[in-house]
Amino acid sequence: METAILLLSCPDSRGIVAKISNFLYQNNGNIVHADQHIDSESNTLFMRIEWALGGFSLAKEDIAGAFEPLAGEFKMKWQLYFSGNTPRVAIFVSQHLHCLYDLLLRYRGGQFNCEIPLIVSNHSDAHQVAQNFNISLCEFPILKENKIEQEKKQIELLRKEKIDVIILARYAQIFTKQFVDTFPNKVINIHHSFLPAFIGQAPYRQAYTRGVKIIGATSHYVTEELDAGPIIEQDTVRVSHRDSLEDLRRKGEDLERMVLSRAVKWHLERKILVYNNKTVVFD
Amino acid sequence: METAILLLSCPDSRGIVAKISNFLYQNNGNIVHADQHIDSESNTLFMRIEWALGGFSLAKEDIAGAFEPLAGEFKMKWQLYFSGNTPRVAIFVSQHLHCLYDLLLRYRGGQFNCEIPLIVSNHSDAHQVAQNFNISLCEFPILKENKIEQEKKQIELLRKEKIDVIILARYAQIFTKQFVDTFPNKVINIHHSFLPAFIGQAPYRQAYTRGVKIIGATSHYVTEELDAGPIIEQDTVRVSHRDSLEDLRRKGEDLERMVLSRAVKWHLERKILVYNNKTVVFD
Amino acid sequence: METAILLLSCPDSRGIVAKISNFLYQNNGNIVHADQHIDSESNTLFMRIEWALGGFSLAKEDIAGAFEPLAGEFKMKWQLYFSGNTPRVAIFVSQHLHCLYDLLLRYRGGQFNCEIPLIVSNHSDAHQVAQNFNISLCEFPILKENKIEQEKKQIELLRKEKIDVIILARYAQIFTKQFVDTFPNKVINIHHSFLPAFIGQAPYRQAYTRGVKIIGATSHYVTEELDAGPIIEQDTVRVSHRDSLEDLRRKGEDLERMVLSRAVKWHLERKILVYNNKTVVFD
């Protein structure tokens, strides 16, 4: 059963919900999910509404045009998705393969509504995994000298492959502003700390040295500033003095896998709205 | 700012959301919160909608009547509340006073939108707490012989005091069917285990004997069957072989306080719908 | 660096720790880990002591004999292990392969000190995984009529392969008493509920129907009574009315993988003592 999903935000005012639900009702829409949130500090309404396309009186290609006037009236930022238009995903990875493996197993198990035609890596470690799962892997070794050039080639490839979502599954390279700007709110990273603690390099080592009693992992959209983009999901696990740095890594990898997979799932199900460098997640 | 809160459930069908939001819009209602949930197994819609009374064109006493036709059309079960009509709460307690203390501190700190005019106990331990917080305590010692009679007197008192909500803050007595039927979905209990594990007496002892690695607490509405009512909230905490039975009690009491207080808060904010011996909690 | 590990329990009395540590010191033993626990209810001492074999003045094969008199004096139950004697593990699985995959990935990643020469299944679903990881899979289809016979063949195979530990990674068959008795405290199961809640069949369905707000997973040693053996590890995750039965399964599978892998790791590192149908886990 295909559905349409409308994600929107706008200044809150009387009648918005009524007019949107009328729009759907008059076109014979059957709502299957609806969520809304009003941020009272900024007086902003956030909404996600999903309805069945079966029986809907507008054709897919006519919905946006029909909705446009309403959107204009309320100054909405909005996006319209169809569950049948499966997003195309590329996974970037370096040498730690646990997140990659986890994503691919969930993908194969049917947890993600997407296609994954492409793995990109700056190393060669992931070749066998890619082969096992029958996905092409493109290797882009990155040196200081060729970084910008390689990024350009990556962008070309991503465009050619019509990639909608980029998942950094422990990809140990920082993108340039240009790359980030090309895919706004479309690059999902997993950082192996409880952000904003332990930004940057070697967060487990940092956590171990600081002597924290809990470690975390954070999935966020990538923005120009390192590890500072809108947070999608976080989780934590208890550690103690008995845990070595290696134990922190091992426990943390379990967190990374779960946190990243939740963020990816929500993104693919169009459950995330970004505003003000934060996220509304209609989970 | 006073608000009206509508809680409803009904068979799901096209147009419900549109008609409800139109009803509000046509009466100049400004929605401040709205949540809905569709249980696809039973095709049931659950909804909680809260709007500002300031500027609403219907007087409080006319809203129910005006809404009635719509409710009838969709076969809704519904309740209408006003945030200004503060619920009156009675707390029942026996000899463990930690939950009582916790509730009263939160009450005094402004976390609960209610009045607490009454504490009921089958013991005398709570007298000083009641006095400190300036709340009357009525003692009803319970013996096998006088149980039914005492319950009748309790019901009388609760009616006289116009009590809307009864919190069992570790009240170590089981009510008769008659008492329970008098206050359907209005008696909130805290059970000191992760239900349905360890029903009944001495759950910490049961947990200790079984050797579990996690203990829990459960807040639920009281129904005729012991510890089997709709669950509102649960939480758990890790234990180990190093924890004595006394440690389980101590750790568990922290859970009990938090779990009970969350359930009470949600109930008072009219965020809970009961169906099918389960709860929808719009938190 | 190879180590020796002594796991023991005995009635607590003065001088035990002194005599054990003297025994090690006099033989030039360098302790690398030591943990102890006194259960004051039963006045029982539990101890795990691990020391480097490098420089130890007794040969591996002479340690047990030299320790015997001390063990006898204090009526110890004890076991001696060497980290260099890698345990041989068989994984049993049916049709849900997520735990199997998870174990094999951790195994390959070096998290488990063991060899896994064998996968056993009553179905054919796991063949490709087994092949990917280059492990033999033996299929034993089980029907009511052939159950006892098949179990006998399994026992034979396990003996032939010198299997020390059996992991039931969602193996959907109940063993006979005979099988269980053959491998006491050596069969580790994952049950997909927070035991003792939801014993037996379809625990996610049971949890969904009961309307719990948290679900769990439990790893335990298998005993004759179903889902009633000593609990090694448990964990929980929050669910809500928004979670379908399918969501419970998906969230639960993440728990199962983590809980089972922790239990396996502790078992392989000889960190678990069983007493009184409970476990002491020196994590």
Added chain:
Amino acid sequence: METAILLLSCPDSRGIVAKISNFLYQNNGNIVHADQHIDSESNTLFMRIEWALGGFSLAKEDIAGAFEPLAGEFKMKWQLYFSGNTPRVAIFVSQHLHCLYDLLLRYRGGQFNCEIPLIVSNHSDAHQVAQNFNISLCEFPILKENKIEQEKKQIELLRKEKIDVIILARYAQIFTKQFVDTFPNKVINIHHSFLPAFIGQAPYRQAYTRGVKIIGATSHYVTEELDAGPIIEQDTVRVSHRDSLEDLRRKGEDLERMVLSRAVKWHLERKILVYNNKTVVFD
């Protein structure tokens, strides 16, 4: 039953455990708890050993002297405590009273082995709580001009009252180096964030602005550098876009109470060793 508690750390080497346990055994000591930890990075042994004084052949006042040679031989840093010597605690508080209340309720409930003769505040809000619990409160209003002078008076008072432990239960003042140096590893603070995230002022506001999905609380020993002392305990709780800043505060206060009370309990039971700006907690 009074016990002696020895807390020690020293470079790890063969024979330490043997010699310490012999020392106890030869003096007829009955160990009731023993924990040790070897930090392999720094090759340091940490130990906590607790034995019954009943039947011990050395008088309390002779134990330290008798142990001294052994301590010297292994270059131990060590402290000897007696459970009968109840520590004297002062609680510092400003205007948020939830932690103060929580500590006093646990104290009255017998959870803490200490005496609390004194509350210190820079405000007058806590007077009634102090009175309810029958504890003297000394008010030291703090201005820029009188800060150093007031601190001197506080130190005098703490000395006069023979205070061993100072708990900062949301005390909104930063101490001078002089104050901190006077009570090394004896001042326990609760910071209302997951350190090292959100150091300093208004951590809930910082967390809200950053859009984190989990908030935390941290209890640590106070050192000269703000919020940078050895962490004793931390905990976290999930938040979402639905949580207002006020909700973060409310949820966070529950964390603060629990985290602080655990840290205090462990400190009073002499379960904490500080090294390298971290803690070993033998919980």
